Amino acid sequence: MAPAPRPMLATKADRVPSGEGWSHEVKWDGVRILSDVRAGADGRARLFTRNGNDASIAWPDVHDSPLGDRDLLVDGEVIGLNADGLPDFSVIQERMHVRSATTAAQLAERIPATYMVFDLLRLDGEDLTERPLSERRALLEGLGLSGTWQVPESYDDGAMLFDATLQQGLEGVVSKRLSSRYTFGARSPHWVKLAHRHRFSYVVAGWRPQEGTSDRLAALLVGEPTPDGLMYRGRVGSGIGGAASRLLTGLLADAGREDSAFADEVPRVDATGTHWVEPRVVVDVDTHSRTPGRRLRQPSYRGVRSDLAPEDLIPEDPA
Numbered sequence: 351m352a353p354a355p356r357p358m359l360a361t362k363a364d365r366v367p368s369g370e371g372w373s374h375e376v377k378w379d380g381v382r383i384l385s386d387v388r389a390g391a392d393g394r395a396r397l398f399t400r401n402g403n404d405a406s407i408a409w410p411d412v413h414d415s416p417l418g419d420r421d422l423l424v425d426g427e428v429i430g431l432n433a434d435g436l437p438d439f440s441v442i443q444e445r446m447h448v449r450s451a452t453t454a455a456q457l458a459e460r461i462p463a464t465y466m467v468f469d470l471l472r473l474d475g476e477d478l479t480e481r482p483l484s485e486r487r488a489l490l491e492g493l494g495l496s497g498t499w500q501v502p503e504s505y506d507d508g509a510m511l512f513d514a515t516l517q518q519g520l521e522g523v524v525s526k527r528l529s530s531r532y533t534f535g536a537r538s539p540h541w542v543k544l545a546h547r548h549r550f551s552y553v554v555a556g557w558r559p560q561e562g563t564s565d566r567l568a569a570l571l572v573g574e575p576t577p578d579g580l581m582y583r584g585r586v587g588s589g590i591g592g593a594a595s596r597l598l599t600g601l602l603a604d605a606g607r608e609d610s611a612f613a614d615e616v617p618r619v620d621a622t623g624t625h626w627v628e629p630r631v632v633v634d635v636d637t638h639s640r641t642p643g644r645r646l647r648q649p650s651y652r653g654v655r656s657d658l659a660p661e662d663l664i665p666e667d668p669a
Contacts, residue, residue, distance in 0.1 A: 354402035356535040363542035366508035374508040377522035380429035393418040411458040412465040423472035479532040547636040554631040555611040556624040579613025584646035632658040
């Protein structure tokens with residue numbers, strides 16, 4: 351049996367490329383899936399993850415091809431929308447590893463998914479991977495995909511798309527050379543990705559030591575002041591090096607307290623081993639995004655805000 355196909359991956363970039371030779375797409379916050387539909391399979395796709403695992407059972411709402419029994423292989427991303435109407439990986443995370451058809455069907459009813467198809471790799475038995483992206487994309491757009499399979503827009507102006515996705519709270523941008531061929535399993539320099547990082551200020555109400563020590567600060571527990579009290583937003587360890595650890599240790603040295611200052615419950619995995627402190631110190635944190643519950647995703651410490659006090663972060667009453 352031939353090995354399962356693996357998608358071509360994009361390379362990280364520090365800017366959005368410009369020029370007529372590039373097209374630009376929204377970077378979706380979902381699950382990468384290759385869908386393989388063979389003639390005679392009644393339009394039922396086999397769905398393969400980025401690692402080549404068969405995920406067909408997990409996504410019953412997207413594995414029926416809108417083209418019926420027509421032979422094709424496409425690349426795309428399965429997404430789910432959060433309460434704000436934005437693609438959010440955390441929304442569909444519990445669906446990813448389901449191996450029960452009954453459970454998968456129940457989850458599909460509760461957490462519907464959409465398949466954003468952005469590349470066409472085989473059509474009617476013809477391998478298209480050696481054709482340039484511009485040709486593959488034109489063929490894809492001509493298929494008339496609909497329903498749970500959608501073809502997202504591509505754009506000529508990458509800078510515009512980058513600004514628009516930032517303002518809309520989307521994950522970022524993927525830019526692709528129109529001349530690029532498709533190589534399975536490769537990380538291509540002709541596809542580049544740039545994710546947004548959002549910066550917010552939070553109040554420190556706890557810290558955790560480095561594993562194996564009792565006094566070397568390695569992570570902060572941070573919260574957001576609200577009219578209902580200080581609400582827990584997450585644990586931040588990335589970005590705290592030696593100098594930052596010493597600075598924070600000094601700032602928090604005389605702020606210890608016996609219990610948590612958070613108004614809501616801190617998950618046990620975060621609370622265990624935490625040294626609680628009075629909520630006095632404000633820090634800046636970069637984050638990939640926030641969950642519907644406003645928990646930080648992939649947060650990184652950026653520095654102390656000595657110019658801000660916790661009360662400065664409480665939103666003003668619009669009345």
